[in-house]
Amino acid sequence: MYQQIASAYFPSQVFFGFGSIASLSNILGSRRSRNNLLVTDAAVADTQFGQEVRQLLESHSDQFFLVLAPPGEPTRAQIETLHQQVEGLPCSHIIALGGGSSIDAAKLLAVLSGSPLTLDDLLGGNVQISGKLPLTAIPTTAGTGSEATPNAIVTLPERQVKQGIVHPYLVPDYVVLDPDATRTLPKHVAASTGIDALAHVMECFLSRKANPVSDTFAARGISLVFSSLLRAYNDPDDQEARSSMLLASFMGGSAIASSGTTAVHALAYPLGGRFNIPHGLANALLLAPVCFFNQDAMMPRLKEIDRMLASGGDDTPVLERLTLLVRSLNIPSRLRQLEIPEEALVSLARDAAAITRLLDNNPKPIGEADILGIYESIW
Ligand SMILES: [Fe+2]
Structure with a gap:
């Protein structure tokens, strides 16, 4: 017997299958503004799949921006540094390419960009989030499922803990599940x-x-x-x-x-x-x-x-x-x-x-x- 009233969140559109990365051009083409920010990590950016995604973005953007997320699970300081890097950029859509760490970082940037809120506000909970940038998630590992969740995990080294931030706005809008992305997974x-x-x-x-x-x-x-x-x-x-x-x-x-x-x-x-x-x-x-x-x-x-x-x-x-x-x-x-x-x-x-x-x-x-x-x- 189920015990509680439940609710569910879903991304708006999910593309799945070998070669589905080509669908990214449909997502990009459907947007009024074409200033795109790619959030990925250095190792993924270097893969053939990473380079394909970058080329696709460059050819479908009026302005294209790239920031590199840390290779491991992001700390509060690392998210704040990324936030400073992207604040003021005229981007209108964020694309996360990577494992859970890159996707979580991109989710937080989507909420923080152009907002008066700080990461500490989100960590404190109970804040009104008034909007977010559209977000596309392209996972390159088969595990975290971050592309479908309303969660982002931040490491707080000073307290030696990891804290989850949970909010409906952290669910990505578009997801591309292309198994070619996991080909080079160690x-x-x-x-x-x-x-x-x-x-x-x-x-x-x-x-x-x-x-x-x-x-x-x-x-x-x-x-x-x-x-x-x-x-x-x-x-x-x-x-x-x-x-x-x-x-x-x-x-x-x-x-x-x-x-x-x-x-x-x-x-x-x-x-x-x-x-x-x-x-x-x-x-x-x-x-x-x-x-x-x-x-x-x-x-x-x-x-x-x-x-x-x-x-x-x-x-x-x-x-x-x-x-x-x-x-x-x-x-x-x-x-x-x-x-x-x-x-x-x-x-x-x-x-x-x-x-x-x-x-x-x-x-x-x-x-x-x-x-x-x-x-x-x-x-
Ligand atoms: Fe997990």
């Missing part, structure tokens, strides 16, 4: 971001905020990840697998936009904030242990997933599949492998216990002692 990034996508769809399906809309995206996303992630990891030339993973990632973002992640993400954030563990890797470490903690409170939902996956002919229970998948992707499974000292676990648990925005969605009550127990079990 294997370890494909693995960890792929498990991040799996965390999104599984957590949203098991969340207290699950609803018929999020279930539709989450259920399909779960099937797609289990049938495709290992294939995409083993063979980047497996076009069908990469295509399925990009779609699964988008479905994860769409599920988040009407449901919400749970304790897996809550426990992952302090690992990023304190020890700079990449978001996907942190979730990959925690997904199975948190699911096992929650197991007794979500049996009927787990059985639904089992039935769904068994229709493919393999009746291995989902949590067993999950453990096998993470192992096959050669992802570290121990916090000590990431040089996290054992004595840090108590303060990590304290930080995670404060993330009530996500813990409140968890299917089973979870307190600081439970969280410490989970961290200890994977140290």
Whole structure:
């Protein structure tokens, strides 16, 4: 039984498929003003796909501007620097090309550009946002699903935490899902971001905020990840697998936009904030242990997933599949492998216990002692 009244956000238009990057010219052509700002990172800008996007933008713009986002998850200072760079530019449309970090940075720039609001206002919450620049998101990783969510994550190094900013205006207007964009994704990034996508769809399906809309995206996303992630990891030339993973990632973002992640993400954030563990890797470490903690409170939902996956002919229970998948992707499974000292676990648990925005969605009550127990079990 669904527990809460739900709402859902969606981008206005989504293009999907090999070669769909050509649709960018339709998006650009439909706009009255053609002053375009590309937000990407240096590594993506250098790829063949990145160069194609840049050429397309240059040839369809009256004025074209480019800013480079930081390679990792953006800090408050990095967003403020980008904001200063773009403030005053006569741009009328922002195009985000990259992983979740570039897309999150571009989302915040779309809201801040030309606005009296500062990033600190957004971090403080409860502000009236009166408008935004149109935003097109083109993901180059298959994991974060940021192209479909109303969320942006900012790292606050002085407090050693990551903070989520959530607002409907952070949902991109247009999304282009072209699997050619993920062709050059390094294997370890494909693995960890792929498990991040799996965390999104599984957590949203098991969340207290699950609803018929999020279930539709989450259920399909779960099937797609289990049938495709290992294939995409083993063979980047497996076009069908990469295509399925990009779609699964988008479905994860769409599920988040009407449901919400749970304790897996809550426990992952302090690992990023304190020890700079990449978001996907942190979730990959925690997904199975948190699911096992929650197991007794979500049996009927787990059985639904089992039935769904068994229709493919393999009746291995989902949590067993999950453990096998993470192992096959050669992802570290121990916090000590990431040089996290054992004595840090108590303060990590304290930080995670404060993330009530996500813990409140968890299917089973979870307190600081439970969280410490989970961290200890994977140290
Ligand atoms: Fe995530």
